[in-house]
Amino acid sequence: MSSEPSLTEEIASQLRDQVTGGALTPGQRLSEARLAADLDISRNTLREVFRLLTREGLLRHEPNRGVFVAVPSMASILDIYRVRRLIEVPALAQAWPRHEGAGRMRAAVVRAKNLRDIGDWRGIGSANMEFHAAIVSLSDSPRLNAFFAQIIAELRLAFGLLDSPEMLHAPYIDRNAQILERLEAGDAATASVMLDEYLGQSERVVLQAFARLG
Amino acid sequence: MSSEPSLTEEIASQLRDQVTGGALTPGQRLSEARLAADLDISRNTLREVFRLLTREGLLRHEPNRGVFVAVPSMASILDIYRVRRLIEVPALAQAWPRHEGAGRMRAAVVRAKNLRDIGDWRGIGSANMEFHAAIVSLSDSPRLNAFFAQIIAELRLAFGLLDSPEMLHAPYIDRNAQILERLEAGDAATASVMLDEYLGQSERVVLQAFARLG
DNA sequence: CTGATATGATTGTTCGACAATCATATACCA
DNA sequence: TGGTATATGATTGTCGAACAATCATATCAG
Numbered sequence: 001m002s003s004e005p006s007l008t009e010e011i012a013s014q015l016r017d018q019v020t021g022g023a024l025t026p027g028q029r030l031s032e033a034r035l036a037a038d039l040d041i042s043r044n045t046l047r048e049v050f051r052l053l054t055r056e057g058l059l060r061h062e063p064n065r066g067v068f069v070a071v072p073s074m075a076s077i078l079d080i081y082r083v084r085r086l087i088e089v090p091a092l093a094q095a096w097p098r099h100e101g102a103g104r105m106r107a108a109v110v111r112a113k114n115l116r117d118i119g120d121w122r123g124i125g126s127a128n129m130e131f132h133a134a135i136v137s138l139s140d141s142p143r144l145n146a147f148f149a150q151i152i153a154e155l156r157l158a159f160g161l162l163d164s165p166e167m168l169h170a171p172y173i174d175r176n177a178q179i180l181e182r183l184e185a186g187d188a189a190t191a192s193v194m195l196d197e198y199l200g201q202s203e204r205v206v207l208q209a210f211a212r213l214g
Numbered sequence: 215m216s217s218e219p220s221l222t223e224e225i226a227s228q229l230r231d232q233v234t235g236g237a238l239t240p241g242q243r244l245s246e247a248r249l250a251a252d253l254d255i256s257r258n259t260l261r262e263v264f265r266l267l268t269r270e271g272l273l274r275h276e277p278n279r280g281v282f283v284a285v286p287s288m289a290s291i292l293d294i295y296r297v298r299r300l301i302e303v304p305a306l307a308q309a310w311p312r313h314e315g316a317g318r319m320r321a322a323v324v325r326a327k328n329l330r331d332i333g334d335w336r337g338i339g340s341a342n343m344e345f346h347a348a349i350v351s352l353s354d355s356p357r358l359n360a361f362f363a364q365i366i367a368e369l370r371l372a373f374g375l376l377d378s379p380e381m382l383h384a385p386y387i388d389r390n391a392q393i394l395e396r397l398e399a400g401d402a403a404t405a406s407v408m409l410d411e412y413l414g415q416s417e418r419v420v421l422q423a424f425a426r427l428g
Numbered sequence: 429c430t431g432a433t434a435t436g437a438t439t440g441t442t443c444g445a446c447a448a449t450c451a452t453a454t455a456c457c458a
Numbered sequence: 459t460g461g462t463a464t465a466t467g468a469t470t471g472t473c474g475a476a477c478a479a480t481c482a483t484a485t486c487a488g
Contacts, residue, residue: 006277006471006472007471007472008471008472031438032438032439033437033438033439041472041473042472042473042474043439043473043474044258044472044473044474045471045472045473047262047440048261048262048265051262051265051266052265052269055266055269057357063220063439063440063480064438064439064440064479064480064481065438065439065480065481065482066438066439079355079356079357080357082353082355083355083357083358086300086301086304086358087300090300139296141293141296141297142293143271143293143294143297143365144296144297144300147361151357220440221440221441222440222441245469246469246470247468247469247470255441255442256441256442256443257442257443257470258441258442258443259440259441259442261471277449277470277471278448278449278450278469278470278471279449279450279451279469279470280450280469280470
């Protein structure tokens with residue numbers, strides 16, 4: 001009855017959270033032996049986890065040298081935003097207002113507003129990502145959803161590099177709410193235009209913050 | 215000096231060809247022990263290969279039951295064509311005519327025409343896929359290219375189910391040539407419209423052939 | 429101080445083992 | 459006889475150990 005996720009998937013999810021959550025520094029090397037011991041799993045199992053996360057772009061594998069936490073580059077951020085625009089905007093443009101995904105969008109907006117009141121910026125970031133994942137779910141495409149999930153994970157990794165999460169997320173809560181309001185009013189066209197502008201501005205802010213790092 | 219691809223990658227590529235090439239029947243079960251013996255690799259290594267191909271959608275993994283060659287469904291074909299349209303059309307629309315990808319497109323067209331003369335339909339299929347992969351490469355997005363490679367592999371798997379490859383590929387050789395001609399003439403807009411129509415028709419043909427199978 | 433060599437650590441791959449789970453055949457009971 | 463429960467066998471999931479190949483670092487020679 002319990003569709004228990006295999007140990008590999010479980011550990012993968014755990015490691016993924018550590019990487020996107022910033023517990024592991026980009027560029028950091030992950031020793032097979034030590035990590036396996038820390039996680040209390042065998043090297044073989046850990047290797048399968050590495051394969052998964054490498055495929056998702058969160059880890060980088062150098063032959064005979066080991067795996068490292070991926071280091072986001074400016075090029076990767078540009079690429080990620082291009083992909084986001086390509087996928088999110090059409091998904092929203094042709095959305096049916098009562099699609100299940102709209103409910104997810106609303107839930108994410110509400111959650112973000114609540115978290116803003118208590119100043120949980122990391123939580124706001126998660127809610128924001130969930131909002132956009134919900135937009136993609138409007139497309140009803142399993143492949144696009146899976147692909148976008150990876151893109152989001154990579155973006156979180158990049159965000160982890162930057163400081164001042166308020167700058168990155170705070171201004172967009174109300175904007176998300178407006179986009180949702182337009183969609184629920186049946187005006188998907190305007191909503192998608194707003195989303196396009198949103199992504200453009202967000203990209204600029206992220207790139208600027210990234211440039212300040214050197 | 216030789217950037218030797220790891221044994222895992224090598225076997226993965228080999229198995230991938232067998233799956234997309236039709237040597238393995240969709241739905242067929244792949245026994246870890248036997249396949250490992252046949253390929254003369256260890257079970258552990260084969261498992262890593264399985265993870266890779268499962269992630270690519272070519273294999274399906276059922277916990278505690280084993281891995282099977284994926285069985286394309288009508289829903290998956292619909293999804294694949296939706297994704298293709300979403301990615302290929304904009305990539306071509308905003309293409310720069312002297313982009314390196316245009317050269318790849320031309321090479322694919324030439325190869326397809328040559329193969330038509332000797333009746334190598336399987337080869338024509340490969341050339342056709344290469345043509346479309348080249349279109350995506352016009353976008354200069356590593357992530358889109360990687361994603362599209364998976365989509366193509368899944369589509370090949372679906373094609374393997376169908377017979378009469380001439381029906382599937384022959385009519386499109388000249389159409390590809392026309393699209394390329396428009397692009398090289400600097401008229402990417404028209405080219406992308408033609409591509410959109412192409413994909414619509416191709417999708418219909420594939421779905422009809424698929425429906426004839428039951 | 430520079431370059432070649434030796435040493436140590438880590439990865440790549442294999443092997444063998446065992447518990448957990450699944451599929452099938454057998455035995456039992458109404 | 460037919461259906462259910464149990465026992466059997468095979469396969470997967472995970473582990474631990476082992477060893478060659480490769481890489482990184484320290485040592486030494488000039």
